[in-house]
Amino acid sequence: MFVHLKTLGCRLNEAEMESWSREFHQRGHQLTRDPKQADLVVVNTCAVTEEAVRKSRRLIRQAHSKNPNAKLVISGCYASLNPAESFKAVGVDLVVSNQDKEQLVEIVSRELDLNVMPEMATESGDLTLLPRNRQRAFIKVQDGCRYQCTFCIVTKARGDERSRSLPSIIEEINWRHAEGVNEVVLAGVHLGGYGSDIGSDLSELIRTVLDETTIPRVRIGSLEPWDLPDDFPELFKNPRFMPHLHLPLQSGADSVLQRMARRCKVAEYRKLVNDLRQVVPELNITTDIIVGFPGESDQEWQQSLQTVEAIGFGHIHIFAYSPRDGTIAATLANPVSRECKRQRSQTLHELGEQLKQQQLRDAIGKQSRLLVENHSDESGQSYWQGYTPNFLRAELAAPADAGLKNTIIDIEITGVSDDGERLQVKRLLNCNYSAPLKRSL
Numbered sequence: 001m002f003v004h005l006k007t008l009g010c011r012l013n014e015a016e017m018e019s020w021s022r023e024f025h026q027r028g029h030q031l032t033r034d035p036k037q038a039d040l041v042v043v044n045t046c047a048v049t050e051e052a053v054r055k056s057r058r059l060i061r062q063a064h065s066k067n068p069n070a071k072l073v074i075s076g077c078y079a080s081l082n083p084a085e086s087f088k089a090v091g092v093d094l095v096v097s098n099q100d101k102e103q104l105v106e107i108v109s110r111e112l113d114l115n116v117m118p119e120m121a122t123e124s125g126d127l128t129l130l131p132r133n134r135q136r137a138f139i140k141v142q143d144g145c146r147y148q149c150t151f152c153i154v155t156k157a158r159g160d161e162r163s164r165s166l167p168s169i170i171e172e173i174n175w176r177h178a179e180g181v182n183e184v185v186l187a188g189v190h191l192g193g194y195g196s197d198i199g200s201d202l203s204e205l206i207r208t209v210l211d212e213t214t215i216p217r218v219r220i221g222s223l224e225p226w227d228l229p230d231d232f233p234e235l236f237k238n239p240r241f242m243p244h245l246h247l248p249l250q251s252g253a254d255s256v257l258q259r260m261a262r263r264c265k266v267a268e269y270r271k272l273v274n275d276l277r278q279v280v281p282e283l284n285i286t287t288d289i290i291v292g293f294p295g296e297s298d299q300e301w302q303q304s305l306q307t308v309e310a311i312g313f314g315h316i317h318i319f320a321y322s323p324r325d326g327t328i329a330a331t332l333a334n335p336v337s338r339e340c341k342r343q344r345s346q347t348l349h350e351l352g353e354q355l356k357q358q359q360l361r362d363a364i365g366k367q368s369r370l371l372v373e374n375h376s377d378e379s380g381q382s383y384w385q386g387y388t389p390n391f392l393r394a395e396l397a398a399p400a401d402a403g404l405k406n407t408i409i410d411i412e413i414t415g416v417s418d419d420g421e422r423l424q425v426k427r428l429l430n431c432n433y434s435a436p437l438k439r440s441l
């Protein structure tokens, strides 16, 4: 999807445009300078003077007349000061008030069904769940996929499975560690297939990384819930292997999974999760769900919701189904209406939020470790933020000059932030972290 962003007014408006463009990009959309090429136009308006109001009105009218087919979203002061209904006549599809500006990309994605499936079925977890920065590096270990899930274009786009050699992976990790990176994420299109072409497997890869590097944290990216080696759960006994798995479920109804040609039925998925949780109780499982796959009936949808609730996820990445030319699913009958997909996405979003809040509340009182990634000031309070091993966002109130960036500190979880997005933690000073020794499992 092509997105065109336009702003008027102050520095703050400019800064917001910057962060929206980053977020749209992370969600797999492309930014365009040409409004006529755009599928979505966002105008950030201003009302500081009468002239700014006139310009804002003109920009909105022009945006609609230049490209009446594009979705038009407005935000900013002029948009917030007038009733949303008054903009319908000039072709505006959605008004996001100043109050909700920080969530603009999420709101727009949800309300206008932009959470469409990414080109690569595995991109979601890698691109949006795990932010890239100086502390974390993505290491590509594998490409291609031998399967043909009916919604996925990846087999055509990426071809056969190819695994990178262990020595070259180790070399890259050691090099990134020497640069100051403290966490690596092993990523691939079908990670569970790692090694199938070079006589190895995913367990050997992870063991070797843990044995032959001293990088403090090792994660894996999105992982299909099948083809996992038998000893895979045991790997989590090493504290450097982070207890978070993004296991795409895609639907919680077997009949839909069958139409998707997925290799894992609901019962198998649940067994896998149960087995993993037996060994790693703090394991955070996140997932992808495609909403409105062709023919998804009310009954299948209800089954799916029940499955999601029974498993309990730390985060659900929700995608409204969108057909991809060249896939089998694009030829299936009984498409689900846009409105139905929107309603189901909303319901799942609410359920996902409840499950996430439950998980955050359950973490209160526990001790953990935080890789500190950045500093921010909010409402006059100074915070350091980062992620726990099981990939929960956390914040620590501490002065800006505490020098915590890119350190790993011991913490106790004391609460959840008011917006329900982060754990609040305090530092445990008597057990300073030092990089774990190299150890075998």
Ligand code: SF4
Residues within 6 Å of the ligand: 121, 122, 145, 146, 147, 148, 149, 152, 153, 154, 155, 189, 190, 224
């Ligand atoms: S397992 Fe299915 S969804 Fe995943 S990459 Fe392969 S074909 Fe695509």
